[in-house]
Amino acid sequence: MNILAFDTATAACSAAVMAGGRIVAHRFELREAGHAEHLMPMVEAVMEEAGLGYRDLDRIAVTVGPGTFTGLRIGLAAARGLAIAADIPVLGVSTLETLAATAFDMAMKSGATVIAAIDARRGEVYAQAFEADGNPASSPAVLSLADAAALAAGKDTVLVGTGATLLAPLIEAAGGTARCGEGPGLPDAGVLAEIAARRAIVPGVAPPAPLYLRAPDARLPATAPQRWPR
Amino acid sequence: MPVLGIETSCDETAAAVVGEDRRVRSNLVLSQLVDHAPYGGVVPEIAARRHVDQIDSLVLKALSEAGLGFGDLDAVAATAGPGLIGGVMVGLMTAKAIAVVHRKPLIAVNHLEAHALTVRLTDDVPFPYLLLLVSGGHCQLLVVSGVGRYRRLGTTVDDALGEAFDKTAKLLGLGYPGGPAVEKAAAEGDPRRFSLPRPMLGRPGCDFSFSGLKTAVRTTVEALGEPTWQDVADLCAAFQAAAGDVVADRVVRAAADARQQHPDLRHLVVAGGVAANAFLRQRLEAVAETGGLTLVAPPPRLCTDNAAMVAWAGIERLRAGLLDDIAVAPRARWPLDADAAAGAKA
Numbered sequence: 001m002n003i004l005a006f007d008t009a010t011a012a013c014s015a016a017v018m019a020g021g022r023i024v025a026h027r028f029e030l031r032e033a034g035h036a037e038h039l040m041p042m043v044e045a046v047m048e049e050a051g052l053g054y055r056d057l058d059r060i061a062v063t064v065g066p067g068t069f070t071g072l073r074i075g076l077a078a079a080r081g082l083a084i085a086a087d088i089p090v091l092g093v094s095t096l097e098t099l100a101a102t103a104f105d106m107a108m109k110s111g112a113t114v115i116a117a118i119d120a121r122r123g124e125v126y127a128q129a130f131e132a133d134g135n136p137a138s139s140p141a142v143l144s145l146a147d148a149a150a151l152a153a154g155k156d157t158v159l160v161g162t163g164a165t166l167l168a169p170l171i172e173a174a175g176g177t178a179r180c181g182e183g184p185g186l187p188d189a190g191v192l193a194e195i196a197a198r199r200a201i202v203p204g205v206a207p208p209a210p211l212y213l214r215a216p217d218a219r220l221p222a223t224a225p226q227r228w229p230r
Numbered sequence: 231m232p233v234l235g236i237e238t239s240c241d242e243t244a245a246a247v248v249g250e251d252r253r254v255r256s257n258l259v260l261s262q263l264v265d266h267a268p269y270g271g272v273v274p275e276i277a278a279r280r281h282v283d284q285i286d287s288l289v290l291k292a293l294s295e296a297g298l299g300f301g302d303l304d305a306v307a308a309t310a311g312p313g314l315i316g317g318v319m320v321g322l323m324t325a326k327a328i329a330v331v332h333r334k335p336l337i338a339v340n341h342l343e344a345h346a347l348t349v350r351l352t353d354d355v356p357f358p359y360l361l362l363l364v365s366g367g368h369c370q371l372l373v374v375s376g377v378g379r380y381r382r383l384g385t386t387v388d389d390a391l392g393e394a395f396d397k398t399a400k401l402l403g404l405g406y407p408g409g410p411a412v413e414k415a416a417a418e419g420d421p422r423r424f425s426l427p428r429p430m431l432g433r434p435g436c437d438f439s440f441s442g443l444k445t446a447v448r449t450t451v452e453a454l455g456e457p458t459w460q461d462v463a464d465l466c467a468a469f470q471a472a473a474g475d476v477v478a479d480r481v482v483r484a485a486a487d488a489r490q491q492h493p494d495l496r497h498l499v500v501a502g503g504v505a506a507n508a509f510l511r512q513r514l515e516a517v518a519e520t521g522g523l524t525l526v527a528p529p530p531r532l533c534t535d536n537a538a539m540v541a542w543a544g545i546e547r548l549r550a551g552l553l554d555d556i557a558v559a560p561r562a563r564w565p566l567d568a569d570a571a572a573g574a575k576a
Binding site: 034036037038039040041043044054055069070073074076077078079080081082083084085086207209210212216217218220221224225226227228229 | 556560
């Protein structure tokens with residue numbers, strides 16, 4: 001199975017191609033901005049390195065969020081554009097699951113809980129807890145630091161993501177133990193491709209949409225904008 | 231030689247296929263009006279969310295209505311700015327993806343250029359022509375002397391004309407979008423009952439200003455207390471008349487300015503969303519006739535935001551060999567004339 005995977009959901013940009021069960025091309029760069037410019041050249045580079053044409057792909061995998069709203073849309077617009085153009089399915093995977101996948105090896109040894117957390121600013125994180133075997137223990141949510149730390153429930157915890165250092169002291173203060181996962185704590189397309197390879201695609205299902213977790217920052221005016229015609 | 235056009239720079243999600251023979255093979259526009267109307271204006275984040283949900287299926291529909299597949303296209307064109315950047319990115323990324331899969335040229339279209347060239351899709355208008363570009367975000371006078379060749383003669387120093395219509399509508403409780411609502415109310419009003427200022431009238435140059443007019447509308451509304459429908463209609467008529475006078479005055483000056491460099495100037499073109507206003511078209515018709523110019527205005531559905539104009543700009547740029555790299559960046563600000571003053575409104 002040939003998979004093209006990419007991620008632009010947070011402060012990184014990455015792309016990978018999996019063929020014959022292994023990653024044959026991979027790029028990852030730290031990137032705060034400019035995903036819209038850099039993503040497609042990166043995708044072209046991994047496809048060329050893998051020696052594949054777009055119509056040789058069996059599926060496209062993309063992170064759906066949570067993350068920066070703009071980053072999610074860049075990745076999803078590209079993935080859904082490739083999907084209609086090459087007539088192949090897109091599979092959306094959450095960024096939190098992509099992050100957590102890097103911590104299960106570490107968690108398995110001690111049966112620890114994994115909490116994937118992305119700094120969402122405003123004193124909040126996007127977070128989700130997982131059992132050491134990979135099963136989700138909570139739903140992805142935007143939480144206060146205290147509420148996210150409470151996901152640990154006093155258990156031995158492995159933290160992964162940019163929110164890890166925000167939560168670790170709170171978990172420790174509550175009497176739990178918290179270890180931080182390895183690596184930059186940002187989603188990686190190589191991990192994403194591996195998750196996508198294991199997942200079933202349901203035919204006829206709508207393409208994935210962004211998982212924002214926050215409503216648009218817009219307030220309705222105090223008085224209705226339209227009073228006429230009466 | 232069909233080209234696919236994609237437009238997502240404001241609150242319309244649009245896809246279209248246009249042929250080099252100027253045949254509009256499909257032209258689909260999904261308006262987000264109902265999503266934004268409760269807020270009294272476009273909410274950028276809501277707009278971007280709608281675009282990413284809808285553009286892929288809309289592109290497929292545009293192709294299917296055109297009776298074409300991706301492989302039949304000669305290029306993929308998308309608005310790359312100026313506009314609400316979150317939405318622009320969605321359309322541009324979609325276009326990039328299609329372009330790489332089918333190895334088609336990508337054309338990153340300036341939204342203003344798409345408005346500027348629409349008239350060449352609908353009418354036989356040669357270069358050069360004088361262009362009045364009036365929309366919710368823009369109000370400028372330009373000489374269009376070729377594809378990619380624009381000289382700005384004047385622009386607004388504060389609000390765009392469409393913005394002035396929207397703000398007037400808001401002050402009067404006419405809802406959003408304001409342009410059509412103000413025009414409709416004005417048709418029932420007496421333009422002479424209220425006296426409103428004509429900013430910039432008679433001043434040298436071709437710049438516009440509408441904030442003083444807007445302020446005068448506000449003061450008048452406040453003095454009225456609880457306006458009746460007739461008050462609203464009369465005020466709309468007065469506003470529209472004042473705006474029309476200002477635009478007419480500026481256009482006359484711009485025509486004189488443009489003629490110095492282009493004695494062969496024959497056409498006045500009006501484009502952009504406000505060009506759909508029938509009152510304004512009448513005023514411009516008269517101004518053009520007096521100045522020995524022919525007014526050409528594309529039909530309203532091609533003046534408001536659409537993707538056929540983007541596809542057409544793509545065709546014009548493709549012919550001129552003006553293609554873009556897959557790494558091209560979306561741009562929130564992107565003046566048409568390269569030497570536009572820094573800080574001036576695009």
